[in-house]
Amino acid sequence: MPTDLVGHVGRSIEKQSLRTKDVSEARVRFSKSMAELAERWSNLRAGLVRPTYEQHLVGLEQIGADEERPAVHQLDMRDL
Template sequence: MVLQMARPWKHPDTGVYYLRKRVPSDVMPLVKRSMEKRSLGTKDPVEARRLHAEALARLESRWANLRSGLMRPTPIQMAAMAGDFYRSFITAGEEGRIAFFGHIHLNGWASRWVKKLRRRRGS
Protein backbone atom coordinates (compact mmCIF):
# COMPACT_ATOMS: atom_id res chain seq x y z
CA MET A 1 0.00 0.00 0.00
CA VAL A 2 1.39 3.37 -1.03
CA LEU A 3 0.81 6.33 1.30
CA GLN A 4 0.10 9.60 -0.43
CA MET A 5 2.11 12.59 0.79
CA ALA A 6 0.35 15.85 1.57
CA ARG A 7 0.63 18.28 -1.31
CA PRO A 8 -0.84 21.64 -2.34
CA TRP A 9 -4.31 21.61 -3.87
CA LYS A 10 -4.88 23.81 -6.93
CA HIS A 11 -8.24 25.59 -7.08
CA PRO A 12 -9.87 24.60 -10.40
CA ASP A 13 -11.24 28.08 -11.19
CA THR A 14 -8.55 30.48 -9.95
CA GLY A 15 -5.41 28.32 -10.17
CA VAL A 16 -4.32 29.45 -6.69
CA TYR A 17 -2.82 26.72 -4.52
CA TYR A 18 -4.30 25.82 -1.14
CA LEU A 19 -3.43 23.77 1.90
CA ARG A 20 -6.25 21.31 2.56
CA LYS A 21 -6.10 18.83 5.37
CA ARG A 22 -8.70 16.82 7.26
CA VAL A 23 -8.87 17.74 10.95
CA PRO A 24 -8.08 14.76 13.20
CA SER A 25 -11.07 13.49 15.16
CA ASP A 26 -9.50 14.26 18.56
CA VAL A 27 -8.99 17.93 17.59
CA MET A 28 -12.29 18.39 15.74
CA PRO A 29 -14.35 19.43 18.82
CA LEU A 30 -11.81 22.20 19.56
CA VAL A 31 -11.49 23.46 15.98
CA LYS A 32 -15.20 22.99 15.16
CA ARG A 33 -14.64 22.02 11.52
CA SER A 34 -13.76 18.86 9.66
CA MET A 35 -11.40 20.39 7.06
CA GLU A 36 -8.67 23.03 7.31
CA LYS A 37 -8.31 25.02 4.10
CA ARG A 38 -5.93 27.95 3.68
CA SER A 39 -4.80 29.82 0.60
CA LEU A 40 -1.09 29.71 -0.11
CA GLY A 41 -1.44 32.90 -2.14
CA THR A 42 0.48 31.71 -5.18
CA LYS A 43 -0.09 30.14 -8.58
CA ASP A 44 3.52 28.96 -8.89
CA PRO A 45 3.75 25.20 -8.16
CA VAL A 46 7.34 25.35 -6.86
CA GLU A 47 6.54 28.21 -4.47
CA ALA A 48 3.32 26.43 -3.48
CA ARG A 49 5.24 23.32 -2.39
CA ARG A 50 7.53 25.40 -0.19
CA LEU A 51 4.66 27.39 1.33
CA HIS A 52 2.61 24.22 1.78
CA ALA A 53 5.37 22.61 3.85
CA GLU A 54 5.63 25.70 6.10
CA ALA A 55 1.85 26.04 6.51
CA LEU A 56 1.48 22.32 7.23
CA ALA A 57 4.17 22.49 9.94
CA ARG A 58 2.37 25.46 11.56
CA LEU A 59 -0.95 23.62 11.38
CA GLU A 60 0.47 20.44 12.91
CA SER A 61 2.09 22.53 15.65
CA ARG A 62 -1.24 24.23 16.36
CA TRP A 63 -2.98 20.87 16.62
CA ALA A 64 -0.27 19.58 18.97
CA ASN A 65 -0.79 22.65 21.17
CA LEU A 66 -4.54 22.06 21.20
CA ARG A 67 -4.00 18.42 22.17
CA SER A 68 -1.77 19.37 25.09
CA GLY A 69 -4.52 21.55 26.56
CA LEU A 70 -4.30 24.79 28.46
CA MET A 71 -1.24 25.40 30.57
CA ARG A 72 -0.43 28.27 32.86
CA PRO A 73 2.81 30.04 31.87
CA THR A 74 5.51 30.42 34.47
CA PRO A 75 6.51 33.92 35.63
CA ILE A 76 9.65 33.68 33.48
CA GLN A 77 7.58 32.78 30.40
CA MET A 78 5.19 35.66 31.10
CA ALA A 79 8.11 38.10 31.38
CA ALA A 80 9.51 36.80 28.09
CA MET A 81 6.14 37.21 26.36
CA ALA A 82 5.77 40.72 27.76
CA GLY A 83 9.25 41.59 26.50
CA ASP A 84 8.44 40.25 23.03
CA PHE A 85 5.22 42.28 22.96
CA TYR A 86 7.02 45.43 24.15
CA ARG A 87 9.74 45.11 21.51
CA SER A 88 7.23 44.55 18.69
CA PHE A 89 5.06 47.44 19.95
CA ILE A 90 8.00 49.86 20.10
CA THR A 91 9.28 48.72 16.70
CA ALA A 92 5.83 49.23 15.18
CA GLY A 93 5.70 52.73 16.66
CA GLU A 94 9.14 53.63 15.36
CA GLU A 95 8.21 52.40 11.89
CA GLY A 96 5.01 54.43 11.93
CA ARG A 97 2.68 51.43 11.80
CA ILE A 98 0.91 52.58 14.99
CA ALA A 99 0.57 55.94 16.67
CA PHE A 100 1.23 56.60 20.35
CA PHE A 101 -0.29 58.93 22.95
CA GLY A 102 -3.99 59.09 22.25
CA HIS A 103 -3.86 58.73 18.50
CA ILE A 104 -4.82 55.08 18.56
CA HIS A 105 -8.07 54.43 16.70
CA LEU A 106 -10.62 52.42 18.66
CA ASN A 107 -13.58 50.52 17.25
CA GLY A 108 -17.00 49.65 18.64
CA TRP A 109 -17.62 49.64 22.38
CA ALA A 110 -14.12 50.85 23.21
CA SER A 111 -14.54 54.09 21.27
CA ARG A 112 -17.97 54.70 22.82
CA TRP A 113 -16.50 54.11 26.29
CA VAL A 114 -13.62 56.53 25.67
CA LYS A 115 -16.03 59.19 24.35
CA LYS A 116 -18.20 58.74 27.45
CA LEU A 117 -15.17 59.19 29.72
CA ARG A 118 -14.07 62.31 27.84
CA ARG A 119 -17.57 63.83 28.18
CA ARG A 120 -17.50 63.19 31.92
CA ARG A 121 -14.11 64.88 32.26
CA GLY A 122 -15.16 67.73 30.01
CA SER A 123 -12.21 67.32 27.64
Protein backbone atom coordinates in the same frame (compact mmCIF):
# COMPACT_ATOMS: atom_id res chain seq x y z
CA MET B 1 -8.77 18.24 10.91
CA PRO B 2 -7.93 15.28 13.14
CA THR B 3 -11.11 13.69 14.45
CA ASP B 4 -10.04 14.03 18.08
CA LEU B 5 -9.88 17.84 17.70
CA VAL B 6 -13.12 18.43 15.77
CA GLY B 7 -15.16 18.77 18.97
CA HIS B 8 -12.73 21.28 20.46
CA VAL B 9 -12.26 23.40 17.33
CA GLY B 10 -15.83 23.19 16.06
CA ARG B 11 -15.08 22.31 12.44
CA SER B 12 -13.90 19.28 10.50
CA ILE B 13 -11.98 21.05 7.71
CA GLU B 14 -8.91 23.23 8.03
CA LYS B 15 -8.48 25.37 4.92
CA GLN B 16 -5.76 27.86 4.03
CA SER B 17 -4.65 29.50 0.80
CA LEU B 18 -0.97 29.31 -0.13
CA ARG B 19 -1.41 32.61 -2.03
CA THR B 20 0.69 31.66 -5.02
CA LYS B 21 0.24 30.16 -8.48
CA ASP B 22 3.90 29.18 -8.78
CA VAL B 23 4.18 25.41 -8.22
CA SER B 24 7.67 25.43 -6.72
CA GLU B 25 6.76 28.25 -4.34
CA ALA B 26 3.54 26.42 -3.43
CA ARG B 27 5.57 23.35 -2.44
CA VAL B 28 7.74 25.45 -0.12
CA ARG B 29 4.75 27.23 1.41
CA PHE B 30 2.84 23.96 1.78
CA SER B 31 5.67 22.39 3.78
CA LYS B 32 5.88 25.39 6.09
CA SER B 33 2.11 25.57 6.47
CA MET B 34 1.84 21.87 7.33
CA ALA B 35 4.57 22.18 9.97
CA GLU B 36 2.74 25.13 11.57
CA LEU B 37 -0.54 23.23 11.44
CA ALA B 38 0.99 20.14 13.04
CA GLU B 39 2.38 22.32 15.84
CA ARG B 40 -1.05 23.94 16.32
CA TRP B 41 -2.73 20.54 16.57
CA SER B 42 -0.10 19.35 19.01
CA ASN B 43 -0.65 22.43 21.17
CA LEU B 44 -4.42 21.92 21.09
CA ARG B 45 -3.97 18.32 22.21
CA ALA B 46 -1.72 19.49 25.05
CA GLY B 47 -4.24 22.15 26.07
CA LEU B 48 -1.97 25.05 25.11
CA VAL B 49 -3.45 28.13 23.50
CA ARG B 50 -2.03 31.50 22.51
CA PRO B 51 -3.94 34.35 24.14
CA THR B 52 -5.64 36.95 22.01
CA TYR B 53 -3.94 40.31 21.57
CA GLU B 54 -6.39 41.89 24.01
CA GLN B 55 -5.71 39.21 26.64
CA HIS B 56 -1.99 39.76 26.16
CA LEU B 57 -2.33 43.52 26.75
CA VAL B 58 -4.30 42.93 29.94
CA GLY B 59 -1.59 40.54 31.14
CA LEU B 60 1.11 43.09 30.41
CA GLU B 61 -0.76 45.73 32.37
CA GLN B 62 -1.11 43.37 35.32
CA ILE B 63 2.56 42.45 35.53
CA GLY B 64 3.93 45.73 34.19
CA ALA B 65 6.22 43.95 31.74
CA ASP B 66 6.97 44.54 28.10
CA GLU B 67 7.10 41.24 26.20
CA GLU B 68 7.80 40.93 22.49
CA ARG B 69 5.32 38.12 21.91
CA PRO B 70 2.43 36.58 23.82
CA ALA B 71 3.17 33.71 26.14
CA VAL B 72 1.55 30.32 25.74
CA HIS B 73 -0.82 29.41 28.55
CA GLN B 74 -2.23 26.10 29.71
CA LEU B 75 -5.95 25.67 29.04
CA ASP B 76 -8.16 22.87 30.22
CA MET B 77 -9.98 21.64 27.09
CA ARG B 78 -13.06 20.96 29.23
CA ASP B 79 -13.44 24.73 29.58
CA LEU B 80 -14.07 25.18 25.86
